Amino acid sequence: MTVQTPNGFILDTSGKRVVVDPVTRIEGHMRCEVNINDQNIITNAVSSGTMWRGLEVILKGRDPRDAWAFVQRICGVCTGTHALTSVRAVEDALNISIPENANSIRNMMQLTLQVHDHLVHFYHLHALDWVNPVNALKADPKATSELQQSVSPSNPRSSPGYFRDVQNRLKKFVDSGQLGPFKNGYWTNPAYKLPPEADLMAVTHYLEALDFQKDIMKIRTIFGGKDPHPNWIVGGVPCAINVDGVGAVGAVNMERLNYVSSIIDASIEFVNQVYIPDLVAVGSFYKDWLYGGGLSGKNVLSYGDIPDNANDYSAKNLMMPRGAIINGNLKEVMEVDLRDPEQVQEFVPHSWYSYPGDQKGLHPWDGVTDPTFVLGPNTVGTRTDIRQLDESGKYSWIKAPRWKGNAMEVGPLARYIVGYAQGNAEITEQVNGLLGTLNVPVDALFSTLGRTAARALECQWAAGKLRYFMDKLMTNLKNGDSSTANTTNWDPSTWPKEAKGVGFTEAPRGALAHWIKIKDMKIENYQCVVPTTWNGSPRDDAGNIGAFEAALMNTKVEVPDEPVEILRTLHSFDPCLACSTHVMSEDGRELTKVRVR
Amino acid sequence: MLESFYDVMRRQGISRRSFLKFCSLTAASLGLGPSFNATIAHAMENKPRIPVLWLHGLECTCCSESFIRSAHPLVKDVILSMLSLDYDDTIMASAGHQAEAIVTEIVEKNKGNYILAVEGNPPLNEDGMFCIIGGKPFVDQLKYAASNAKAIISWGSCASWGCVQAARPNPTRATPVHQVITDKPIIKVPGCPPIAEVMTAVVTYILTFERFPELDRQGRPKMFYSQRIHDKCYRRPHFDAGQYVESWDDEGARKGYCLYKMGCKGPTTYNACSTVRWNNGTSFPIQSGHGCIGCSEEGFWDKGGFYDRLTNINAFGIEANADKIGLTAAAVVGGAAAIHAGVTAVKRARESGDKQS
Amino acid sequence: MARKASVDSAALALAAAHGQEQEAVYIYEAPVRLWHWVNALAILVLAVSGYFIGSPFPTLSGEASSHYLMGYIRFAHFAAGYVLAIGFLFRIYWALAGNHHAHQIFVPPVHSASWWDGVIHEAKWYLFLAREPRKYVGHNPLATLTMHFVFIWVIVFMIFTGFALYGEGEGMDSWQYRLFSSWIIPLFGQSQDVHTWHHLGMWAIVCFSLVHIYAAVREDIVSRQSIISSMISGWRMFKDHRPPDDGH
Known part of the structure; x- marks a missing residue:
């Protein structure tokens, strides 16, 4: 039986059902089920968020100035991005402006996250979908050295001896029989296409990146005190700056600023010498594997981020592009208004929630989240032992957000497509450069690999922008402005009786916004619509499938029992399930019981 | 051929002489006599890597993120040379039933000889289905994985105390590990997240000495949580x-x-x-x-x-800080005393008036 | 004897002032009186210093090495805390070693129906429902009840929580930590809670003090026996000749 979805996918559930649960190398918990026909092509895809924490009800009645700390704990991987979104939402509601220095420091913290998150994602969450560490044992270290020097001539860590040492260590590890994280991997699967030398180079950089990533986050530790989960404040940043006065050692001073600057340099170098060349090398061996486009060639959404000047969140002041594209019409980038009740709406017909009456889509300011754990009639298994989900019923802890009724893809690729369509000079140059190097057409962007490539390009872009905001901060300090916080409206007695606001960022995984309502100095309602809610959304009332599901469609699987291709495409979104599944009803009333119909 | 601590140190350019010196310093710094030097050296030279199952419940993965930021030892060395991280959904290559098979294998084949590390906690409401692993409640996986574990490490405030999802009103009834698993030694390493080097120090201590470090009454290692x-x-x-x-x-x-x-x-x-x-x-x-x-x-x-x-007291349906409660109470008492004094005075005046009349 | 004579003469003077003859009984021995006033002073210091630990004075400028304001405030708090605690221990000793009045507030006769009847009567007297209070050599039953539950147990609570907090600063190896902090902190959940409840305990004592002082002054004026002067002289003086109601 086949069904065509309004967003153009033909679903066929007749083939073999393959269940992947847990989906690993993601943040949080997720399940994926697909149907595969006799040519091993995926004909139906079902993605399910399998965790739920209820943070929004926990926020109710709390001090809005504390909200950032709670929502920051939505996710420890994209740590801080929810906190930044939260302080922006509170500042929007209470009409608080922040100093220029605070804007520069916040941008640096957010950009640091982009650099770190993308790098860690590529090497430690995604690489094993493309790279076979066991195959690396067969590599010739000398040939690996040559490969390294050809893809990244400026990288000093490229001698044959260097690669031999890594290979020996890897050999010892594999010979021990204790494969640790590589255990039960799919190392004989023909989907792995790299020659041993490229595998060895990538594994070497897996380890190098593991060493290096910890240094990137020191920027956030200097400004935010710790990482993961640095500190923020409503009205600015908590770290006072005292470059040369009495007691400067007690604040951000010249030594601290130099420390940040040196890490920025090292980050730019690592991304340029290691990450980008690896992307090109891996990409060149997989450039024919162009599955996984999904919604990327149709509907993409970006809220934009990184305000150049403080307190201006209009599209022209945002260095990350803002806009929406629907039906693949790159010629028209549409305006996004998060306050418009008709634009962003959430639907729940296939989510474990229900709306009162016959309401369909709800704008987050009026959001209702009433958990209703009901499994569909054709579910296989029991309520606490689900063997197979029934996607005709409710099947996920993730809601289905829609923009003007459309399922959208968000993330680095969405941002790059919007930026490319807008003619953003930096993005166009980067994209055209990469397409030229790999000798592929623009359409190649709309793929799993396109997503992975956009992430790498964005990492490079973000590292460059770190330098920009460091310079901007220094210039401002030079001009005598060392202010970091605006405390005029810190005291709740200065607040209006009721207020509502929205804050947004571009998290590493995509568009993120928080909607807050404040009443009597306390949080009355708090709703987050997060990137993985967009990407991982289940079907909606009209039957549109979400971005994960769309991307898996029509992919050829080499070995049906080994989910290499499924993981590859899901990972290209960098799923973050703790983020997407934390909503809760306003009244927090008792949850309905599980029913298997 | 397994790579032991000693191999790692040798590979990093440390001589045997320095290695033995390190062992004796380690022994001394831990208050152990010289006779322990050999024990430590032997342990570090020959120990096969102990399997570790690192489970994730309701959490935000900040503990894992912190762990990979460890500078000494580097997390690369921890994973490649110190322990065998056989299951950790965040970094493991396999997924689905191949991943689940690892848990079964470790639990059944390494009875009493693997460590269970838990990040996050199990929700108990809705039959545990607020956190589903392999179609089943996470709490089932946790209990199964704990059944044959040598010891359990509760990473972070989620596993140790409950943390943010357990904050009032705790809608999912997120429950710390020690309240679900009661028959195994548990070390709590709280923090949101814990410090990276504290996490790796706890791991290396356990591997080196084959025991937990000294714990306080609440199960936290005194070496990091006593001040x-x-x-x-x-x-x-x-x-x-x-x-x-x-x-x-x-x-x-x-x-x-x-x-x-x-x-x-x-x-x-x-x-x-x-x-x-x-x-x-x-x-x-x-x-x-x-x-x-x-x-x-x-x-x-x-x-x-x-x-x-001054933080709040949440009891008897009141939420206010001690000064607010105290000042209110003192004002009520003081006011009552003043009124009482007034009434007493009036009454006395009337009584003495009665007597006189 | 000279002292006794002067007390007697004071009593006579009082009696003369009231135009009636008074009886006097020696109830508060010197250690109890001394303890009472030292304890009162300690509580005053503890409450004031404790309040300013919770809500410190405005910031002092300059270098840290030239000031020690919070340090002194905390020192005063800890010193007064020790005085209170040691005094309390001594008071417990004296409850055993002293005269029978000395242990009255430690062991209220809660099993005695007539005592409860006294409590009710005294409560009625305070609510202006009884025409006349009863006459007591020791504390009246309502006072005993209040002393026992609002004073003794709150002081015990404050000593225990106070030492638990103090033990944190002294460190896990200290006797204060082992004896108090090690079990009290987990009992409350965490240190912050102990701080909060200790702070609230201060307010309970403030409330007690208000009632205590008011009642003492009032009793002095309107009851059938002396109160405040007794805690200075040790002698309870009576304003009428009828037999006391607490069996003396």
Whole structure:
């Protein structure tokens, strides 16, 4: 039986059902089920968020100035991005402006996250979908050295001896029989296409990146005190700056600023010498594997981020592009208004929630989240032992957000497509450069690999922008402005009786916004619509499938029992399930019981 | 051929002589006699890597993120050479039933000889289905994985106390590990997240000495959780002097005065932030101008605002700080006494009037 | 004897002032009186210093090395805390070693129906429902009840929580930590809670003190026996000749 979805996918559930649960190398918990026909092509895809924490009800009645700390704990991987979104939402509601220095420091913290998150994602969450560490044992270290020097001539860590040492260590590890994280991997699967030398180079950089990533986050530790989960404040940043006065050692001073600057340099170098060349090398061996486009060639959404000047969140002041594209019409980038009740709406017909009456889509300011754990009639298994989900019923802890009724893809690729369509000079140059190097057409962007490539390009872009905001901060300090916080409206007695606001960022995984309502100095309602809610959304009332599901469609699987291709495409979104599944009803009333119909 | 600690150290250019010296220093620093030198050296030279199952319940993965930031030892060395991280959904290559098979294999084939590390906690409401692994409640996986474990490490405040999802009203009934698993030794390493180097130090201690470090009454290792942030804070002299940051970015903030009045929870928080510091000693919250929010303490989410010095009491349906409650009570009592005195005086005057008349 | 004579003469003077003859009984021995006033002073210091630990004075400028304001306040608090605690221990000793009045507030006769009847009567007297209070050599039953539950147990609570907090600063190896902090802190959940409840305990004592002082002054004026002067002289003086109601 086949069904065509309004967003153009033909679903066929007749083939073999393959269940992947847990989906690993993601943040949080997720399940994926697909149907595969006799040519091993995926004909139906079902993605399910399998965790739920209820943070929004926990926020109710709390001090809005504390909200950032709670929502920051939505996710420890994209740590801080929810906190930044939260302080922006509170500042929007209470009409608080922040100093220029605070804007520069916040941008640096957010950009640091982009650099770190993308790098860690590529090497430690995604690489094993493309790279076979066991195959690396067969590599010739000398040939690996040559490969390294050809893809990244400026990288000093490229001698044959260097690669031999890594290979020996890897050999010892594999010979021990204790494969640790590589255990039960799919190392004989023909989907792995790299020659041993490229595998060895990538594994070497897996380890190098593991060493290096910890240094990137020191920027956030200097400004935010710790990482993961640095500190923020409503009205600015908590770290006072005292470059040369009495007691400067007690604040951000010249030594601290130099420390940040040196890490920025090292980050730019690592991304340029290691990450980008690896992307090109891996990409060149997989450039024919162009599955996984999904919604990327149709509907993409970006809220934009990184305000150049403080307190201006209009599209022209945002260095990350803002806009929406629907039906693949790159010629028209549409305006996004998060306050418009008709634009962003959430639907729940296939989510474990229900709306009162016959309401369909709800704008987050009026959001209702009433958990209703009901499994569909054709579910296989029991309520606490689900063997197979029934996607005709409710099947996920993730809601289905829609923009003007459309399922959208968000993330680095969405941002790059919007930026490319807008003619953003930096993005166009980067994209055209990469397409030229790999000798592929623009359409190649709309793929799993396109997503992975956009992430790498964005990492490079973000590292460059770190330098920009460091310079901007220094210039401002030079001009005598060392202010970091605006405390005029810190005291709740200065607040209006009721207020509502929205804050947004571009998290590493995509568009993120928080909607807050404040009443009597306390949080009355708090709703987050997060990137993985967009990407991982289940079907909606009209039957549109979400971005994960769309991307898996029509992919050829080499070995049906080994989910290499499924993981590859899901990972290209960098799923973050703790983020997407934390909503809760306003009244927090008792949850309905599980029913298997 | 297994790579042991000794191999790692040799590979990093450390001679055998230095290695033995390291072992004796380790023994001495831990208060062990010279006779332990050989034990430690032998252990580090020959120990096969112990399997570790690292499970994730309701959490945000900040503990894993922190763990990979460890500078000494590098997490690469921990994973490749110190332990065998056979299951960790965040980094493992396999997925689905191939991943689940690993749990079964380790539990069945390594009885009493593997470590269970838990990040996050199980929700118990809705039959545990607020966290589903392989179609089943996470709490089932946790109980199964714990069944044959040698010991359990509760990473972070989620596993140790419950943390943010257990904050009032705890809609999913997220429950800390020690309340679900009661028959295994559990070490708590609280913090949101714990400091990277503290996490790896706990792991290396357990591997080296084949026992837990000394724990306090609540199950935390004394070596990192026996003192408050405040006790070792470099801003402590400003506290004693009576010099505080009064508002953000004021003169005191720019001079690094004490954050006590900004609600710093350093005086009530047991952790090593002010000594070990974060990200290879780069900084810690107070050094970067924000008070401690007490993230390694039980129930730190529910103690009132993070910026209040006097935090709230939540009892008997009242939520207010001690001064508000106290002042109200004192005012009521004082007022009652004044009224009572007035009535007494009137009554006495009337009585004496009665007598006279 | 000279002292006794002066007390007697004071009593006579009082009696003369009231135009009636008074009886006097020696109830508060010197250690109890001394303890009472030292304890009162300690509580005053503890409450004031404790309040300023919770809500410190405005910031002092300059270098940390030239000031020690919070340090002194905390020192005063800890010193007064020790005085209170040691005094309390001594008072417990004296409850055993002293005269039978000395242990009255420690062991209220809660099993005695007549005592409860006294409590009710005294409560009625305070609610202006009884025409006349009863006459007591020791504390009246309502006072005993209040002393026992609002004073003794709150002081015990404050000593225990106070030492638990103090033990944190002294460190895990200290006797204060082992004896108090090690079990009290987990009992409350965490240190912050102990601080909060200790702080609330201060307010309970403030409330007690208000009632205590008011009642003492009032009793002195309107009851059938002396109160405040007794805690200075040790002698309870009576304003009428009828037999006391507490069996003396």
